[in-house]
Amino acid sequence: MKDKEAEMFILEIEKNFETFSFNKGEFIPLFQSNKKEIALIKSGKVSLMKSDINGNLLYIDHFKKNEMFSKLWIYNEENDLFFVCTTPVELYFLDYTLFIQGTNQKYLSFFLEKSIQYMTYLHQKITILQKKNMEEKLLTYFRIESEKNGNKRFEIPVTYKELADYLGVDRSSLMRKLNELEQKKKIKKQGKTIFLKN
Amino acid sequence: MKDKEAEMFILEIEKNFETFSFNKGEFIPLFQSNKKEIALIKSGKVSLMKSDINGNLLYIDHFKKNEMFSKLWIYNEENDLFFVCTTPVELYFLDYTLFIQGTNQKYLSFFLEKSIQYMTYLHQKITILQKKNMEEKLLTYFRIESEKNGNKRFEIPVTYKELADYLGVDRSSLMRKLNELEQKKKIKKQGKTIFLKN
DNA sequence: AAACTTATGTGACAATTGCAACAGTTCTTT
C-alpha cells in the first residue's frame, strides 16, 4: 500500500468514523478504557509519557498526523504511562475487534501496513538505544533523522529535554556531548537545527 | 486469537507450506532475497546479529518456535545485520504479498496478531533500554523475565555476553554490576539462574 | 581425550556520564 492509497483510505475512515477533539494538555483515555481501541491521528501531536517515582515526567515517544497509537502494543505493567496531547488534537477511535473480525479486508491491510511501519520504527529506536555510548547514540539518531529528511540539515522535532529522555541519558550530559561533537567538527548546531558532517 | 487458535493455524500452515531446514551456524538468506518474505519458525532458534567495523559480532535479539521474523520490519540501513541459526532450524517462508492481497482473512488476522505481540515485545525492550543506568536496565529486564516465567526464579535464555549486547553495555561491567546487585541482596545468581528478591 | 574456541569472572585504570545547582532564555498564561 502506497502513501497515496493510505491517504485515500484515511478519507474513507473519515466518512465512517466520528472525530474526537482534545485540547492541548489533555490526556487520551486509552489506558483507562477496557476497549481494544486504536487511535488514528487526524491532526495534532500526542506524546507517550511516563511518570516516575518522584513525580517527574519522562518523555517516551510521540505520534503525529496519520500515525496510530494504542495501548494494545505498549508495555505498561507498572501503570505509569499515559498519552497526552502536546497540541490540539483530532483523532478517530478504531475498534480492533471489528478490524480483525470484520469482513472489510481493506481495513486489515491498512492496519497491517501501519503496524509494519511502526515495527521498523521501533527497530530503529532500538538500534539507537543499544549503542554503548552517547556519541554513537546521538550520531545514529542524527543519521536516521537526516535520512528521513533527505538532507544533512534537519530540525530536531522535540525539545532537548525530550531528546535526552528518548535516548535514556541525562539532559546536561547531552548538552555537553553536543558541544563536544561540534568541537570535533562532526556536527554543527544552531538551536534545534543540526547539520551533520560527513 | 488465543494461543490454541494460533497453534491450529500453524498446523494449517504446515499443510500448505514447505519446510526449509538449516544447520546450526547457517545464515537465513532473508536480507539477500528481494522477496518480501516472512519466516515462521517451526523448530530451533535464530539470532539477529550485527557485525561491527572491527568484525566483532554483536547480538541484537533472537527468535524461537512459533515466532516470526522478517527483514520487512528490521532497520538495516548499514547492511550489517544477518539472521543466523544457533541451533538446527526448521521454518516456513510466507510471502507477505500473498498475505496482504490474498482472500484468506485468517492469514491476515494471524499475522496481525503476531505483529501486535511483537510490537509489545519491542516496547518492553525499549522500556529497558531507555533506563538511565545499568542497574535499572538489569532489574527491569529481570522483572520482565520473571513475569514471563511466573516465577521469581528463572533462567537467562542467552549468554552473559549476549545479555550485555542486548542491554547495550559492556560485558565486564555487566558482571561487576551483577555482583553488586547480589551484594545488595537484590538478586541471587547461580550460573544462568537468577532469583529476584522483593 | 586433546586441542581449540568461546564464555565467565575479576581487577586496575581511564573515560564517560549522571547529578546538583544556577543563570539566562524562551515560551505560556494571565
Add this chain to the structure above:
DNA sequence: AAAGAACTGTTGCAATTGTCACATAAGTTT
C-alpha cells in the same frame, strides 16, 4: 505587558561505566 513556567546552557564533582588484560571454566571439534 508582567509573571510564571519550562527549556537551554554551563560547570564542578562524584559515581558509573568502558577498556584492557588476564585467568579459569565450559563447551565444541577433531
